[in-house]
Amino acid sequence: MNDERAKRKLSAILxxxxxxxxxxxxxxxxIGWCYEVFLEVVVYKWGFTNxxxxxxxxxxxxGFGALAFILCFNKFIHKKEPQFLKxxxxxxxxxxxxxxxxxxxxxxxxxxxxxxxxxxxxxxSDYRINFQARIALSPSLRFGLGGVIFLYIxxxxxxxVINKMKPKVFNVAFYVISSLFLxxxxxxx
Numbered sequence: 604m605n606d607e608r609a610k611r612k613l614s615a616i617l618x619x620x621x622x623x624x625x626x627x628x629x630x631x632x633x634i635g636w637c638y639e640v641f642l643e644v645v646v647y648k649w650g651f652t653n654x655x656x657x658x659x660x661x662x663x664x665x666g667f668g669a670l671a672f673i674l675c676f677n678k679f680i681h682k683k684e685p686q687f688l689k690x691x692x693x694x695x696x697x698x699x700x701x702x703x704x705x706x707x708x709x710x711x712x713x714x715x716x717x718x719x720x721x722x723x724x725x726x727x728s729d730y731r732i733n734f735q736a737r738i739a740l741s742p743s744l745r746f747g748l749g750g751v752i753f754l755y756i757x758x759x760x761x762x763x764v765i766n767k768m769k770p771k772v773f774n775v776a777f778y779v780i781s782s783l784f785l786x787x788x789x790x791x792x
Contacts, residue, residue: 622777628663630761631668631753632663634665635666635668636660636662667711668703671704672700672703672704675703676696697751700749701746708737709738727739
């Protein structure tokens with residue numbers, strides 16, 4: 604009887620963790636879409652286009668990037684270290700985020716090209732230091748800086764918001780958001 608109760612409790616915890624990570628994924632996919640549109644409209648003044656490959660306002664690569672940052676670096680950030688390493692840690696996080704995001708962007712470009720025949724950020728050909736117009740140094744540096752800001756400032760705020768949600772609100776948010784995303788995915792593909 605106790606084994607069965609322990610299994611149900613573990614299952615509930617895992618289920619909650621998966622839902623929580625999914626909500627993080629969606630929040631960052633939406634933030635990534637907003638970031639892309641901001642760059643396109645305000646910074647580069649190219650005009651508006653949907654920066655994602657789906658109908659909705661999200662770029663899943665940002666959600667995957669955020670999850671990769673969380674899974675790769677969250678424990679490292681919270682690990683106690685000697686005082687002299689305290690100032691080096693953000694630089695290590697910067698380099699790590701830069702590497703992870705650039706690798707993810709490169710892989711995503713190949714996957715997008717395979718499935719759709721193109722990838723949406725071919726503008727990297729205009730960047731001075733780039734690889735096949737798929738990745739470039741300038742965005743990689745921004746990804747590193749963004750990762751540091753994300754892990755030290757934004758993610759802790761989102762964790763507080765998620766943890767303050769009542770279980771019923773949390774579950775409703777999860778099911779509504781995931782249903783809309785799955786519908787969009789089905790219609791887009």
